Amino acid sequence: MSQGTEHGAPHRPGLAEHTDAARRVLLTPDHPGALPPALRIEAAARAADRTGQPGLAALYRALAPAATQAAAGPGDPALVTAVQDFTDAVTLDPAGTGPAALRTLTAHGLDTPAVVALAQICAFVAYEARVVSGLAVLAGGPAAEPAAVTGTRDAVTGTRDAAATRDADASPSAPRAADFTLDQLTWRPRVPAVDADALTDAQRAVLDAHTTLSAASPYYRTLLHDPAALDHRTHVYNAVMYGRGGLPRAERELATLLVSRANGCVYCASVHGRKYAQLSRDEAAALRVLHEGADALAGDARGEALARFTRAQTLTPPAATGADVAALRTAGLDEAELTDLVHAVALFGWANRLMLVLGDVHPARKLDAGIPRTDARESCSGTSGRAARAGDA
Numbered sequence: 001m002s003q004g005t006e007h008g009a010p011h012r013p014g015l016a017e018h019t020d021a022a023r024r025v026l027l028t029p030d031h032p033g034a035l036p037p038a039l040r041i042e043a044a045a046r047a048a049d050r051t052g053q054p055g056l057a058a059l060y061r062a063l064a065p066a067a068t069q070a071a072a073g074p075g076d077p078a079l080v081t082a083v084q085d086f087t088d089a090v091t092l093d094p095a096g097t098g099p100a101a102l103r104t105l106t107a108h109g110l111d112t113p114a115v116v117a118l119a120q121i122c123a124f125v126a127y128e129a130r131v132v133s134g135l136a137v138l139a140g141g142p143a144a145e146p147a148a149v150t151g152t153r154d155a156v157t158g159t160r161d162a163a164a165t166r167d168a169d170a171s172p173s174a175p176r177a178a179d180f181t182l183d184q185l186t187w188r189p190r191v192p193a194v195d196a197d198a199l200t201d202a203q204r205a206v207l208d209a210h211t212t213l214s215a216a217s218p219y220y221r222t223l224l225h226d227p228a229a230l231d232h233r234t235h236v237y238n239a240v241m242y243g244r245g246g247l248p249r250a251e252r253e254l255a256t257l258l259v260s261r262a263n264g265c266v267y268c269a270s271v272h273g274r275k276y277a278q279l280s281r282d283e284a285a286a287l288r289v290l291h292e293g294a295d296a297l298a299g300d301a302r303g304e305a306l307a308r309f310t311r312a313q314t315l316t317p318p319a320a321t322g323a324d325v326a327a328l329r330t331a332g333l334d335e336a337e338l339t340d341l342v343h344a345v346a347l348f349g350w351a352n353r354l355m356l357v358l359g360d361v362h363p364a365r366k367l368d369a370g371i372p373r374t375d376a377r378e379s380c381s382g383t384s385g386r387a388a389r390a391g392d393a
Contacts, residue, residue, distance in 0.1 A: 011245055011246055012240065012246075014239055015240065015343070018235035018236045019128065019236055021228075022233055025226070025229050026040065026117065027041050027060065029117075033113050034111050035083075035114040035118060037064075038064055039083055040117070040118075040121055041060055043087045043118060043121050044057075045057040045061045046084060046088070046091075047087050047129070048060060048125050048128075050316065050317075051126065051130070051316055051317050052133065052144025052146070052318065053133060053144065053145070055145070056128065078108055079108040079109055079110070083118065085101075086104070086122070090123065090353055090357055091122055091125070094263060094265075094352060094353045095174045095175070095264030095356055097356065101357070102191060102357075102358075112191045112192055112225055113226060116191065116222060116358065117226050119354060119358055120229045120354070123351075123353035123357075124233075124350055126349035126350055128346070129346075130313055130345060131343060133313065133318040134318070134320065134345065135339070137318075138338055138339070138342065143312070143313070143320045144318055174264040178291075180270070180273075180291065181273075182286060182287060182290065183363070184270070185267050185363060186363070187219050187267050187359050187361055188359055189221075189358055189359040190358060190360065191358065194221040194222070194224045194225060196215040196216070202227045202228070205227075206228075206230055207224075222358055233350070236347070240252075241256075245336065246336040246339070246340040247333070247341055247344070249279050250279035252341075253275045253280075254280075254289070254303070254306065255341055256272045256345075256351075257286070257289055258289065258307055258311065259310060259314050259344075259352065261293055262310075262311055263314060263353075265351075265352040266361050267355050268351060268352055269290060273286045293307070294307035294308065301331045302332060304327075304331075305327035305330070306328065306333075306341065308327060309325070309327075309345075310341070310345050312324055313342070313346070314345065325338070
């Protein structure tokens with residue numbers, strides 16, 4: 001299931017290896033804690049089915065025999081149901097997945113590390129399923145196949161452009177266009193973050209390995225409940241968003257801005273709206289995209305094609321077509337750029353879900369003298385106060 005080597009991203013070294021490693025540490029970890037491997041695998045397979053990727057679901061389920069040798073199975077039927085409901089919510093309507101969903105998991109026996117791990121699994125599958133889907137479309141295949149899991153939720157509701165379709169069928173919690181902003185925001189976790197003064201050696205090693213991570217950020221300290229997953233996720237993120245060549249950085253940021261807006265992630269849209277404004281040197285354009293979505297790119301053939309593909313692949317299940325790809329190629333995107341676009345769109349299926357499900361966005365506030373911060377700034381892709389990545393400017 002290597003997403004870089006088998007599916008054509010050789011210009012992104014390490015992407016395949018860290019995607020594979022993230023899958024392994026999330027689904028069959030050495031120390032699974034309160035969330036047994038069999039239940040992790042079933043959650044991943046369910047999310048893949050919901051995302052129109054039954055083949056990927058089958059590959060996940062093929063991991064179960066080895067996993068069940070280390071664990072007796074999913075166990076409590078009430079916990080199984082809670083995990084299934086949470087998986088459906090995060091997969092289909094991340095903006096509508098509120099704190100009550102997390103409390104239900106803890107009420108059925110999952111501790112904070114297990115809750116974070118389950119959120120990571122659902123978010124990771126949103127990424128991997130969209131990589132498989134997007135690369136299939138590039139190769140002339142369908143974006144999705146009929147899902148094996150059925151239910152009452154609409155697999156499109158909550159993942160369409162939240163601002164444009166709010167009155168019709170968006171989640172009641174989805175933000176309005178006016179809620180999106182380029183202002184700096186903060187993020188506060190819904191679950192206890194790891195204590196910055198009590199990090200384990202494994203947690204400290206992950207922070208030390210990545211200049212974009214900091215113990216000052218509650219977002220990263222929340223994800224540090226599973227340090228191995230955070231490590232591999234960060235490698236994937238850096239390869240997709242900061243790798244040299246391929247799709248121009250500004251267009252990667254434009255794609256992630258569009259995905260974040262469609263998913264209703266006000267925090268990520270703020271961060272990546274500012275990055276797009278910086279790289280494109282056009283703050284007014286970034287504001288128009290925040291408030292109007294794809295309509296802001298009317299008249300720009302390349303921008304329109306990028307937005308059309310991005311929106312289609314953000315849906316659950318993804319829905320891009322050969323015509324969407326043809327429009328991108330006509331607009332001048334080469335194969336490396338197309339592959340980068342697929343991965344950037346998929347990546348923010350992962351990033352947005354973590355932000356939306358594990359915490360809440362708030363207006364930035366000034367630091368009061370002598371009072372330590374309890375919220376995060378710029379946690380979506382970097383942390384204020386740390387050295388900037390080469391090539392960020």
